[in-house]
Amino acid sequence: MKIIFCTCLLLVGLHAVSPIQLTSKHDRHDPNESQHSTLHKGEVMSCLKLVPNNADFAFQFFKEINLETPNKNIFFSPVSISNVFAMLAFGAKSSTQTQILEGLAFNLTEMHEKEIHEGFHHLIHMLSHPESEVYLDMSSMIFLPKMHKPLKKFLDDVKALYQMDALSVDFSNPAEAEEQINNYVERKTNGKITCLVKDIDPQTVMLLASFTFFKGKWQTPFQPELTEEREFFVDEETTVKIPMMHQTNRFDFYFDETIPCTIVRLHYNGSATVFLVLPEKGKMKNLEQTLDKETVLKWSENLSQRSISLYFPKFSLSANYDIKHTLNKMGIIDVFTNQADLSGITGTPGLKVSKVVHKTALEVDEEGTETAEVTFAEAAVSFAGIMPFYFPQIIEFNRPFILLIFDRATNSTLFIGKIVNPVTIT
Template structure:
């Protein structure tokens, strides 16, 4: 019988308020229009960018699975948080278990070596943790171990060097105290946004792995709070709710995808993050969520054009909490959750398996932003009213980091009045 341990993959709060200039680009390297890396980024960019297509594929495959499991619910998660945690776990996995994890993260092991994957994640964590001004983004990993479990020094050294791992001794035989220690750590690291991540812990647990991401951004063009008003949001044919709807008129990056019958608006945050707001026509959400892949995002990016519009977008807070063991199993990561698991790279003996994986994420969207201090810009208004885009029925919100082209968050907002 294998000893079990938990992996808690968590992710923290997001304050949406708008962003920089250019779209994510999933080519090998940056779009020619993209801002160049600063010199201190040049040395780490190559390995990091090698991961971009795979991480994007993982993000949208995971999104498809989650939407199938919960078709009519709000969804919000961080693909980069989940993939980082499992890449770190692969450091301690061996044989088929390791192969399944890396292939489940959509890596083709004939095209990229394990060493390159770990180097790429190391560089990704470094770049995301040192973003350009305007965005606050913290990533990290922690491992909580029972005193009697002695992990290999090589695993701890490699995980610390590559994944910024912190290690703590924990008494899991006292679940209440163990939960408090872990939850307090996560709450502190996520600035209070993620609370009560773990509960009902099994006293037989010997190790818990936690991965967290915290993001806070200010809109480049903030909404004025005095323009926010209560308006109707149509959840489905039977359900209508009232939501505080933010409003502004201005030039926005805009595209209408005729094939998928959806409107795409791109908003920017100060700094390196970008939000794609995607409003499918009524009845077309299912097709959109099941066909969404990185190539579609790239197509939207390529076709965006500046358009004067009247934009209504809800102010809301949601969180997503998922036990994602089954989801990952459907994506080919199977053995690590069974007695077939080989995690001997962690302790030297193959007597560990993962019991469950918890992922929690939260999102806050409001008007806030930093107005430019020394410049004033006036939008020239046409005589006739510009078209209105109102996000008043279920929509998608995708948040990318432009410096690394990483998919930070994917959300489906079905009912913005339901927090979790």
């Protein structure tokens, strides 16, 4: 599975037992073997303090955006959204700052603002560690009109903490501003994200943009010659033809009878992993309503190895969100109005956020490494004569499903998606 994305993140707790553990009991992640083991323990703990809050934000955001776009593909990166708004809170004052941090699911009586910013700083560092076998690049930027010059202290601090870029743009010339912003983002993403913004309002006061680029290779790849066209049942009236990848192997598996749904977990090389969640027919709404960190914890603690003949779509999609309304519903309001206090950015009042752009792209294919281990399908052939009673379970993702991509080293939720129609580009 090769993936290209844009925007956000999510983590798990400071407690001895993390509230959303992503590894099953038989393969607990050993921090002594992690690519991040060279980091100081204090840095790791600072990062992990954010986990339960980021998890709550991620799943709440999913539920809100799902209500806005029912029966449509959804794909977003919660870490990118949390990251850029935590950065914005660094330049906010009074109730504007409080609303942002509480909207990101932080309890300010339990965690000091300084701890939040330090946690995000270490999180970004851990996720982009050069020793990682998974390529992940998180970037955020603020585009400001030329009359609003950021304070040097603010600029220095956010660059150090959040790796944030700030650029001056002439919003009074929308065509020129769009070209400047889109060219900049296209360069930063190596051409993966194009046309980030369009139809800019000449009255724009500030524009935030955040993206995450992720590319992972399956630990055990799908073989292209096994991919074949099969049916995907979008709903009771709509069926589409899609290329369906296939492999037979031993996978982490769990069937949740309470929702009900089937969970299959696959690994990438490195520390990234994906939960593929297939609800029973007619039970997608049950899954949407119950999806939270406690549910994922239950799944991860009950995974067991099972031989599965897995069919999974090969597809690509993109999504472009203006998430201001969604964030409003989560309590982040003043920063978008004339009541905004962002004087920590420029030193003067009168600045507000006019738009938040969140663009994502996802590509899923068979790609893997040449050194991947032999699949169970080949072993099954070898032993067919000895164990004639053995048959792998067939699981086919041929109807709407949920996918959750995590980084096990930090217990971070990198991406959340609901795939309703893999042929449709949202």
